[in-house]
Amino acid sequence: MTTNDKKNKQDPILEQVIRLDDQYYAPVYGRRLPVCIASGKGVWLEDTSGHRYLDMIGGIAVNVLGHAHPRLTEAIARQAAAVIHCSNYFYNVPQAQLAARLARLSGLADARVFLANSGAEANEAAIKLARGYFYHQGQSREKIVSALHSFHGRTLATASATGQSKYSAPFAPLPPGFVHVPYNDLTALEAAVDTSTCAVLLEVIQGESGVMPADPAYLQLAEKLCRQTGARLIIDEIQTGMGRTGRFLAYEHVQIKPDIITMAKGLAGGVPIGAMIANQETATGFHTGDHGTTFGGNPLACSAALAVLDEFESADLVANAARTGEKLQKMLRRLAEHQPLIKEVRGRGLMIGVELASPLAVAVKLDLLAAGYLVGSVGDCIIRLLPPLILDQKELPPFCEAFERTLKEAAAK
Numbered sequence: 001m002t003t004n005d006k007k008n009k010q011d012p013i014l015e016q017v018i019r020l021d022d023q024y025y026a027p028v029y030g031r032r033l034p035v036c037i038a039s040g041k042g043v044w045l046e047d048t049s050g051h052r053y054l055d056m057i058g059g060i061a062v063n064v065l066g067h068a069h070p071r072l073t074e075a076i077a078r079q080a081a082a083v084i085h086c087s088n089y090f091y092n093v094p095q096a097q098l099a100a101r102l103a104r105l106s107g108l109a110d111a112r113v114f115l116a117n118s119g120a121e122a123n124e125a126a127i128k129l130a131r132g133y134f135y136h137q138g139q140s141r142e143k144i145v146s147a148l149h150s151f152h153g154r155t156l157a158t159a160s161a162t163g164q165s166k167y168s169a170p171f172a173p174l175p176p177g178f179v180h181v182p183y184n185d186l187t188a189l190e191a192a193v194d195t196s197t198c199a200v201l202l203e204v205i206q207g208e209s210g211v212m213p214a215d216p217a218y219l220q221l222a223e224k225l226c227r228q229t230g231a232r233l234i235i236d237e238i239q240t241g242m243g244r245t246g247r248f249l250a251y252e253h254v255q256i257k258p259d260i261i262t263m264a265k266g267l268a269g270g271v272p273i274g275a276m277i278a279n280q281e282t283a284t285g286f287h288t289g290d291h292g293t294t295f296g297g298n299p300l301a302c303s304a305a306l307a308v309l310d311e312f313e314s315a316d317l318v319a320n321a322a323r324t325g326e327k328l329q330k331m332l333r334r335l336a337e338h339q340p341l342i343k344e345v346r347g348r349g350l351m352i353g354v355e356l357a358s359p360l361a362v363a364v365k366l367d368l369l370a371a372g373y374l375v376g377s378v379g380d381c382i383i384r385l386l387p388p389l390i391l392d393q394k395e396l397p398p399f400c401e402a403f404e405r406t407l408k409e410a411a412a413k
């Protein structure tokens, strides 16, 4: 047991929270980390026992500005003091401003924006929009083609689009029309997309299945097939977007033009939000009354997102994600040269997966936690890093040293 474990074990707040969580919270998370987060500042988090951690997982790609960023907290406080929420019966200034900003940043032609509260809701809206696009032309096209091992959310439609049956099997009957093809298999994609296809839904890098990048030729083929058949191309940028990969949107790396983009996660720096952005042609799939939400696009979430986007511009955070991400990947690859436990380092920018040669990812994650570093794990073999985009390069050497020590200890056990 490490010093940290002992400290956490003696933390009365943590003990009480675990008791309440065990008794009252739906047991969906299987929480195993003995940490109750209390506060944060920059790239650091502090738990209820006063222990500090370097946050290398950023709330799973959410806390792009780190924690307690003054620009974001001021914007939230200012908006909360004015008006937190008003219904979508009325206009509100931050919503209109954010829609204009996202339409421009999306790179899509004369884009239209719909604001929701989560990634799943943004994808749900995208699926409905694609179906509505054909419906309003008097056609019925229901087939949505997505990739095996993808992740698109946990509503019934998005869990059906997700190419991992563990997320949908218990909840049958599932909505029909979802077809899955092996990721990066050009032949299978070509066979699956035809004139009955409503949309192709893909991630540029599959995050939840262990940071698996798409082959650019695969995404380019998806675009070509969509153009040939009229199907809509939906790119899920929920995890890859907001500058994480070193471009504002990851599709920009591969010279394609989607019809619909979905975003969420880091868009409002931690305030719940989702966005679906469609080009003008595809946006005709929603008529008045076809879709809506109570909270989506409320002034609080939109003000937070505007503050995040302002900070992205003034601090050039997309460039920092590219630079710091490249440096970190280089350091991890150098580490892999003399640490056989590292099988592969993958990813782009600050979206990084380190695949281990043995099923030690959870043990390594726990050891790093005890050493004061928060990382994620996928399955038994992959360590996942999604730190805040404000991460400074000075944090990298101590992190890599701790990672090296942890791997050495894990390999020796």
Ligand SMILES: Cc1ncc(COP(=O)(O)O)c(C=O)c1O
Binding pocket: 118, 119, 120, 121, 123, 151, 152, 153, 154, 203, 207, 208, 236, 237, 238, 239, 240, 264, 265
């Ligand atoms: C690529 C992708 N799409 C969709 C989602 C679902 O987003 P949310 O959890 O906000 O519903 C996620 C969440 O991890 C994701 O990574």
